[in-house]
Amino acid sequence: MSAVRINDARKKIAAVTGLAAAATTLAACSTVGASGATDGVVDYWLWDANQLPAYQACADAYQEETGNEVRISQYNFDDYWNKLTAALVAGAGPDVFTDHVGRYPEYVTRGALLDLNTLEATASIDHDEFHPGLAEMWEGPDGGWYGVPKDFDTxxxxxxxxxxxxxxxxxxxxxxxxxxxxxxxxxxxxxxxxxxxxxxxxxxxxxxxxxxxxxxxxxxxxxxxxxxxxxxxxxxxxxxxxxxxxxxxxxxxxxxxxxxxxxxxxxxxxxxxxxxxxxxxxxxxxxxxxxxxxxxxxxxxxxxxxxxxxxxxxxxxxxxxxxxxxxxxxxxxxxNGLGDSINAETDNPELAAEWVAFLGSDTCQEIVGSYAVVFPARPAGTEAAIEAFGEQGIDVTPFTDLVDAGHTALYPLxxxxxxxxxxxxxxxxxxxxxxxxxxxxxxxxxxxxxxxxxx
Structure with missing residues (x-):
């Protein structure tokens, strides 16, 4: 299926204005490359250096399963959003990127993200397979779905x-x-x-x-x-x-x-x-x-x-x-929970969606959980994390009990x-x-x- 593009000139101006405003408090950015999930290669961005090894392991497993390569770029938090915002304004950037519920609404209103319901690999994902509320955080006012849950935090x-x-x-x-x-x-x-x-x-x-x-x-x-x-x-x-x-x-x-x-x-x-x-x-x-x-x-x-x-x-x-x-x-x-979103300017939305679907699968999330850094969004991934933390002598139940009991409140969206x-x-x-x-x-x-x- 075709990607959603920002074709109207007035929308493009709005995108530049709105997204640039989102970056005004961040440091100056460097040049970013063009997006393009082509020839079986997906460009993926994230910001947390602690999570990079886990997601490289997911990328390796994905390549072994599909033959498609994932190139991962990691930037520190402030640089990440500055580079990403500049890239989306320019119609460039990664095919897939780690997104934040506090940031994505403005990207949605500017037409910078693909609706995951329009792509075969992500449209078939069952929202109920994630911890309650995580998938719903990524549902836009237009009924679209703009991020596959990757983890949660309390x-x-x-x-x-x-x-x-x-x-x-x-x-x-x-x-x-x-x-x-x-x-x-x-x-x-x-x-x-x-x-x-x-x-x-x-x-x-x-x-x-x-x-x-x-x-x-x-x-x-x-x-x-x-x-x-x-x-x-x-x-x-x-x-x-x-x-x-x-x-x-x-x-x-x-x-x-x-x-x-x-x-x-x-x-x-x-x-x-x-x-x-x-x-x-x-x-x-x-x-x-x-x-x-x-x-x-x-x-x-x-x-x-x-x-x-x-x-x-x-x-x-x-x-x-x-x-x-x-x-x-x-x-x-x-x-709160992070998600993986797809750049509306990707050259191969279906390939990008396949990687996003893999990121949201038990296979990847159990890998991530085993690294004992975050709590993945799927219960199987969370259990893997609890076990991995436990092996290090760390009791993480003060974090996970809150979710089990429903004693949480969503990040303001x-x-x-x-x-x-x-x-x-x-x-x-x-x-x-x-x-x-x-x-x-x-x-x-x-x-x-x-x-x-x-x-």
Whole structure:
């Protein structure tokens, strides 16, 4: 079947404008080559170096099975999106690429992706064979399907048992923590206990100096912009709040609601109390793995994609605990999943679709799971990952139990994501710094919703 092309000149201009806007916050890009799944060769891009060996193994298995070659290119995260955006604007780039649910809506509205329902190899994929909700994330407003699920991620607490022991706490103390936006619950009690100032006084002891902290009880990668995937979303979700009015393809944000504003006031208040690094410190050290590894932070909530990075830290006795239960009565984590999409400008869409279908198969996803880096989107792949992590002595159930119990909330999926991010990031940074109040979000929320009035 033929590829969907951007033939109308006005659409091409819109594509250039919209996609270029998505790249304004990224670094300058280098020249990219033309797309072309020809002569049995597929060009495939991904960004995670940790996953490259697993996907090379999938490519080798695919070539052995079909005789078709896959050329894989890996770029770091920022360069990846800059190069990809420039390539799609120019009608070039890879045939197939790793995509993100926060990015693909704008690519869909600009006509840059193929509808996988129109290609034989991908149209026959059963969406129910993936973990619940993952395939649906890639369904566009036009009824098209734009990404085959490759993995999922959730959030849990990484901590250093050495720091825990020094604070007089145990692994058991990290289980069944509770949280609320008023006083932080037993979760804040633990954060305070793990915090130590330069005189050795802990955050829950008299005389603690919040201006001179040696070890923060909790680390952070920053303000989290409008998503807060690993920073604050888990707390807001546990109040019953969600970013948007609809789960998929929303047109209204909900940052004007008291639940999220109270949550953010509590979260950024941790920095004022001295329990979390202030904005100026994070500005020079936003690497959460490094924060724990250096002893700067005793604990940090973060995503399952960093398990191997935390486990590799020298001098850290890694523990992983569930997120705290919030007012809804249980933990809630953001539930996100990457997918594989096909460039609308590929020269051989059917061959590209065959590779995408293989990427979404049990064969490839069990290979990926066996490398113990991420949790594949198919249950068989996830089981392979759990087993592989277990062989390394890593208990990953704080991540997987969330999915089994349905205690998850989807990544906010809506068009205009780049504009929303550009609007929200300085506001959220301002709240973190202490230059803005959380009530500012009520007015900003009106600006976000205005983006959708003429859609």
């Amino acid at each position: 959030v849990a607490l990484f901590y250093d048992r050495n720091q825990l022991e020094e604070a007089g706490l145990t692994d058991e103390d990290m289980q069944n923590l509770t949280w609320n936006p008023q006083d932080g619950g037993t979760y804040e009690d633990v954060i305070a206990r793990l915090t130590v100032d330069e005189n050795g006084v802990r955050g829950d002891e008299e005389g603690f100096d919040p201006e001179n902290v040696a070890t923060y009880g909790i680390g952070t990668g920053g303000s989290g912009s409008y998503v807060g995937q690993t920073e604050w979303s888990q707390y807001a979700f546990s109040t019953g709040w969600h970013h948007t009015d609809e789960t998929l393809w929303a047109t209204e944000y909900q940052f004007d609601e008291p639940e999220v504003q109270d949550t953010l006031a509590w979260y950024f208040g941790l920095a004022e109390k001295g329990y979390m690094p202030p904005y100026d410190v994070v500005g020079t050290n936003s690497d959460v793995v490094g924060q724990v590894g250096s002893g700067m932070a005793a604990m940090v909530p973060n995503g399952s994609w960093l398990i191997t990075s935390f486990a590799a830290l020298e001098g850290v006795d890694l523990g992983i605990a569930p997120l705290p239960s919030g007012p809804v009565g249980h933990p809630v984590s953001m539930y 809506a068009d205009h994501a780049s504009t929303v991010d550009a609007t929200m990031l300085p506001v959220m940074d301002g709240i973190y710094i202490g230059q803005r109040d959380v009530e500012t979000l009520t007015e900003v929320n009106e600006q976000l919703n205005a983006l959708y009035e003429n859609d």
